[in-house]
Amino acid sequence: MLDELRPFYDSFSSIDELCDVLQPCPITTKDNTRVFPLKERVYLKLTIADPFASYASMAVQIIGPTEEVAHLRHVLSDGLGNWDVELDMHKNLLHIFDLCYFPMPAEIDLKKDDDEQQRCNICFEYRLDNGEVPLVSCDNSRCVLKCHASCLKEWFNTLVEGKTFLEVSFGQCPFCKAKLSTSFAVLLKN
Ligand SMILES: [Zn+2]
Ligand SMILES: [Zn+2]
Structure with missing residues (x-):
């Protein structure tokens, strides 16, 4: 090295x-x-x-x-x-961030790939072939759904009115219509 x-x-x-x-x-x-x-x-x-x-x-x-x-x-x-x-x-x-440690997966946790709660609510997969996992959640703390950033992008692209995706607003949660944070856009860049 x-x-x-x-x-x-x-x-x-x-x-x-x-x-x-x-x-x-x-x-x-x-x-x-x-x-x-x-x-x-x-x-x-x-x-x-x-x-x-x-x-x-x-x-x-x-x-x-x-x-x-x-x-x-x-x-x-x-x-x-x-x-x-x-x-x-x-x-x-x-x-x-005033932490003692960063969150680690609990040892007895189900493997994430088998845990339905962790799956993307658009494609129903956990890990995509490109390695991406569902991390996008909306601003509504009661909405527990998560999606892949790339699935959301595709979903927005299919909307007839053409919602703003990466500009001023990331758009709305497809499930509860709450706002989606623009911070998720960085997941689409490598
Ligand atoms: Zn997905
Ligand atoms: Zn939502």
């Missing part, structure tokens, strides 16, 4: 070990993003644009319901100012 690349692999190895990385799947050495849960319905997407400059080129995106994301973005931008270069990426992120 090239020594200059060590920080890149080291930063992701603690994330891979200690977070419930949902995407990409499977993880290859070429992947420079990780998506994992921060809390119920909210996910973090880490991107390291330049493996030779891990921290300098790192981006942290928060994906989830609108209000939650707005609040957590403030927490994140405050926290990034206090980034401790002595600590790894995983520990810094825990500090920023």
Whole structure:
């Protein structure tokens, strides 16, 4: 391994070990993003644009319901100012969000692929061939349905009136009509 690349692999190895990385799947050495849960319905997407400059080129995106994301973005931008270069990426992120650990799947949990609750409510699959899992939920906390970002995109495309998808609003939940957060758009980019 090239020594200059060590920080890149080291930063992701603690994330891979200690977070419930949902995407990409499977993880290859070429992947420079990780998506994992921060809390119920909210996910973090880490991107390291330049493996030779891990921290300098790192981006942290928060994906989830609108209000939650707005609040957590403030927490994140405050926290990034206090980034401790002595600590790894995983520990810094825990500090920023005031957590002891990121959520991991419960050991006795059903395998996600077998759990109907986890499936996409448009295509009824869990993991798609491209590795994508259903992460999009709407702003209505009582609506428990989740979808793949790509399934929603396709669904919006089929609507005759042509709903806005990636611009001002991500659109409405197909099930309860509540708002969908624009933060989910980052799931469509790799
Ligand atoms: Zn789907
Ligand atoms: Zn809904």
